[in-house]
Amino acid sequence: xxxxxxxxxxxxxxxxxxLVVALYKIMRVVRAPLSLRWxxxxxxxxxxxxxxxGGSYMEDADWPSKYxxxxxxxxxxxxxxxxAAEVFLMKRVRQYNRYGIWPFSMCMHWGIYxxxxxxxxxxxxxxxxxxxxxxxxxxxxxxxxxxxFALGAFGSLALAVRRATNQELGLYTTPLDYANLxxxxxxxxxxxxxxxxxxxxxxxxxxxxQGVLTLNPVSVAFAALLPFVLLELFFIYMPFSKLIHYIxxxxxxxxxxxxxxxxxxxxxxxxxxxxxxxxVVTWSGPHIVPGKTWLEEVQITATEEAAKK
Amino acid sequence: xxxxxxxRFKDMAARTEEPLVSLSADDLLTVPxxxxxxxxxxxxxxxxxxxxxxxxxxxxxxxxxxxxEEEDRLVRGFLSxxxxxxxxxxxxxxxxxxxxxxDYCVHCQTCSEACHTYVAxxxxxxxxxxFRSEVLRRIYQRYFTPGGKLLGSFVGADVELNxxxxxxxxxxxxxxxxxxxxxxxxxxxxDNALIARxxxxxxxxxxxxxAVELLRKGSRQQLKVGxxxxxxxxxxxxxxxxxxxxxxxxxxxxxxxxxxxxxxxILLIHNAGEFLSWPDNxxxxxxxFDAAGINWTLSSELVGYDAVNYGVWFDDVELARVAxxxxxxxxxxxxxxxxxxxxxxxxxxICVTADRVLPGDLxxxxxxRESCLPLLRDIVQSGAVKLDPTRNDFPITLHDPCxxxxxxxxxxxxxxxxxxxxRQPLREMAPNGVWNYCCxxxxxxxxxxxxxxxQWRVNVSQRMKTAQIMEAFxxxxxxxxxxxxxxxxxxxxxxxxxxxxxxxxxxHNIQYGGLVDLIVNAMVDLPRPYFEWLPDVKxxx
Numbered sequence: 120x121x122x123x124x125x126x127x128x129x130x131x132x133x134x135x136x137x138l139v140v141a142l143y144k145i146m147r148v149v150r151a152p153l154s155l156r157w158x159x160x161x162x163x164x165x166x167x168x169x170x171x172x173g174g175s176y177m178e179d180a181d182w183p184s185k186y187x188x189x190x191x192x193x194x195x196x197x198x199x200x201x202x203a204a205e206v207f208l209m210k211r212v213r214q215y216n217r218y219g220i221w222p223f224s225m226c227m228h229w230g231i232y233x234x235x236x237x238x239x240x241x242x243x244x245x246x247x248x249x250x251x252x253x254x255x256x257x258x259x260x261x262x263x264x265x266x267x268f269a270l271g272a273f274g275s276l277a278l279a280v281r282r283a284t285n286q287e288l289g290l291y292t293t294p295l296d297y298a299n300l301x302x303x304x305x306x307x308x309x310x311x312x313x314x315x316x317x318x319x320x321x322x323x324x325x326x327x328x329q330g331v332l333t334l335n336p337v338s339v340a341f342a343a344l345l346p347f348v349l350l351e352l353f354f355i356y357m358p359f360s361k362l363i364h365y366i367x368x369x370x371x372x373x374x375x376x377x378x379x380x381x382x383x384x385x386x387x388x389x390x391x392x393x394x395x396x397x398x399v400v401t402w403s404g405p406h407i408v409p410g411k412t413w414l415e416e417v418q419i420t421a422t423e424e425a426a427k428k
Numbered sequence: 429x430x431x432x433x434x435x436r437f438k439d440m441a442a443r444t445e446e447p448l449v450s451l452s453a454d455d456l457l458t459v460p461x462x463x464x465x466x467x468x469x470x471x472x473x474x475x476x477x478x479x480x481x482x483x484x485x486x487x488x489x490x491x492x493x494x495x496x497e498e499e500d501r502l503v504r505g506f507l508s509x510x511x512x513x514x515x516x517x518x519x520x521x522x523x524x525x526x527x528x529x530x531d532y533c534v535h536c537q538t539c540s541e542a543c544h545t546y547v548a549x550x551x552x553x554x555x556x557x558x559f560r561s562e563v564l565r566r567i568y569q570r571y572f573t574p575g576g577k578l579l580g581s582f583v584g585a586d587v588e589l590n591x592x593x594x595x596x597x598x599x600x601x602x603x604x605x606x607x608x609x610x611x612x613x614x615x616x617x618x619d620n621a622l623i624a625r626x627x628x629x630x631x632x633x634x635x636x637x638x639a640v641e642l643l644r645k646g647s648r649q650q651l652k653v654g655x656x657x658x659x660x661x662x663x664x665x666x667x668x669x670x671x672x673x674x675x676x677x678x679x680x681x682x683x684x685x686x687x688x689x690x691x692x693x694i695l696l697i698h699n700a701g702e703f704l705s706w707p708d709n710x711x712x713x714x715x716x717f718d719a720a721g722i723n724w725t726l727s728s729e730l731v732g733y734d735a736v737n738y739g740v741w742f743d744d745v746e747l748a749r750v751a752x753x754x755x756x757x758x759x760x761x762x763x764x765x766x767x768x769x770x771x772x773x774x775x776x777x778i779c780v781t782a783d784r785v786l787p788g789d790l791x792x793x794x795x796x797r798e799s800c801l802p803l804l805r806d807i808v809q810s811g812a813v814k815l816d817p818t819r820n821d822f823p824i825t826l827h828d829p830c831x832x833x834x835x836x837x838x839x840x841x842x843x844x845x846x847x848x849x850x851r852q853p854l855r856e857m858a859p860n861g862v863w864n865y866c867c868x869x870x871x872x873x874x875x876x877x878x879x880x881x882x883q884w885r886v887n888v889s890q891r892m893k894t895a896q897i898m899e900a901f902x903x904x905x906x907x908x909x910x911x912x913x914x915x916x917x918x919x920x921x922x923x924x925x926x927x928x929x930x931x932x933x934x935x936h937n938i939q940y941g942g943l944v945d946l947i948v949n950a951m952v953d954l955p956r957p958y959f960e961w962l963p964d965v966k967x968x969x
Contacts (some may be wrong), residue, residue: 154521158780172840177838178837178840179802182798215541216538216541263473293584297517356813370528371618376617376619380791381783382784382792383794389791396785416748
């Protein structure tokens, strides 16, 4: 039973490690100092036509006194829609990428999304099925799994081949990038082999997940276990790598490219800024007077600067 | 096309004087019906003193290190600066965005086609938006991350850092216009232009190395003398007196240009380069504001009469210093707001980027700072000034300055003005608006002309815009004047060199200028056209 217990633990460890590391990384970004404004238009939370042609409130005279920001929720909804379009349709890649990677990337990403959905469906099947006896979720999982594995296997392999055979893409692809693709490919192929090789694959998978959820390890065929084990290892690895760019995307867009909030005296951003202006400037350039805070540094006049050096 | 040498990241460390890339006119984007601007090898005497080993071009007149100690000092300085770039306190203004961009690029290269420099160069690898970022990423991994130290080339940590790498990276940080079109197209929101900007910052803030036009003759001179042009307050006053005479001579209008007028509604700040290179533009503001009854003033305080803020391109400390002085001067004058004249980067610096370096009572809500474009639109639409579009009866296209349009979202006011004051429909460039291409002079390039940099700029970074202009005026007879409206001082500087270098004015009578000039040219009470390139005939009644 030692091996079975290990697998149950692996299931929980993968979830915990993923959540803890991802949360840690998110908190580091959230708690980072307030950046200078650095937006790029179009900004999705702009109103009406402006959202489409890339206009802003700065097209109006007297905007500092007239402009009323949308509520946090009102601003977030169109931003999330735009990010979702990128996550699920990869519209920028489709429109602008000249290396033809869009179909492969779509397949691989949808392979990942559907594989996660497949695990989710099996978890729901365990929870709801045990309570109500319904087989609704396992019925959907029966179709979602093979589609996910096939898309993912094709996409990850095709992307690896595309990168290896195109000189320009290949230049930027490190052995680690290939290893990531191979890792994903292995997960999908394991899933495909499980589906193709064992008619009871889904039942075994469900039994394994039930064991994980109820802390009641069961013995399951290796072929049915393999995709789960690989997926769990992948979830442990993922937050340490750039593969969580889908989380970073929220911050690159929301807190950088679309952050058009201007500051008022005494507001939250102003208070954060005041604190940051008390940091000591440590840069060593000849035009920087050492030992000063940012606020002192930027107020130094040319004459004072010459005298103090 | 000349055969293309495969460039690898580790080539950046190659200890050779041979450039990694040799540009040939055959490789570059075709600009139809134009001259080929000169594209010469560096002069032999330069090669002894300066380093041209990136691509055979340079603006950086810093002598090559003469000893191993000097080389090592450069490498140490670079490593120290690189560490600071990643530190949230040392680099609080941009560390978050910078680190996100460094950590999460997935190398899909979707951004590449966004870059006018990369495409116009015939897709030279070193100009790809991701190339310099990747070199920097690999150096950082190799020298600072446990993964890079442990796994080396497996994770890509394979670029050696020596004097040549440092120098080529310094050059490469000045091969990007910071137009940020690549950021617009990135599916992950990675900003490779910011990485280029942060690289420049590392060199400036840690090592004092920056393009001479930006630091020593730029922000340093502006803070000491009052203007990056070298113009002091007394010279400004003299120039304004001359401007009043010039306006009277050309328009018959006796206008007193207000300077240091306490309690005016508006402090107007121009890029001081306008006073010297395109005085018609600030004069046009004076004519229009006078006619519209605007209560405005210029400042003659040090820094207060020059809107430029080059720090936005390369140095946070200099950015904050200049912005602080602009806003304090406005406060002391007691004006209601600052209006930035036709200068793109000055717009972005004071209205947007510097918003979060100025505390409390200097916030934008306490001392508003706005673009001149909505004001110009409102003046035109108010009917306060009588305008006749038939006075602007020539084909016109509009260049969208990146800093005003893509980076501030001011897209329509200038179009509304053109529609109101021009007879012919606007010939939009393709693409336009926030998807425009940079003029190629952005991020300081327009004023950078040390050594042979101007040749690179005109041939490579300005090429796409030049091709766009030709496309916008395609099919028109060569004789009649055509106007490229560029409401930005640096863009005009770039256009001047492009129209000259490619022979577009000589061959096709393509002229350029600002937006306010166009409005004033349409004023019905002017005895003759404001544009001197228009025939001097009596205006129709």
